[in-house]
Amino acid sequence: PLEIATIIQQLRSLAQADELTPIYLESKILESIALISKEVHSSPENAFTNQLNYGEIIIGKNRKVTLTASDANAIQRAYEI
Structure with missing residues (x-):
């Protein structure tokens, strides 16, 4: 702040x-x-919560995706739409 x-x-x-x-x-x-x-x-959208790292998600055999708080929020918004 x-x-x-x-x-x-x-x-x-x-x-x-x-x-x-x-x-x-x-x-x-x-x-x-x-x-x-x-x-x-x-607020769920702030500098502190946006620094969270939700770790890696394994997709398939050799692919990994790193998920952050802003990514999780975007997925939630897309789901709601």
Whole structure:
């Protein structure tokens, strides 16, 4: 999520000014985790789930196909059509 880039910039600025406290750092880490969690659970089409690799599927004797999350989503959409 884009909000995390803002958080990282804030942390960087505070660290450069030697004003970053452990409690503030921990709070921003927790906030970042919450944002990532929200992103993952709110949409099946996101950067995190699209990185999943469902492995290889053997087709015939000598052919293998690698299936990713976006491939699985495309197959699901084709099935629904």
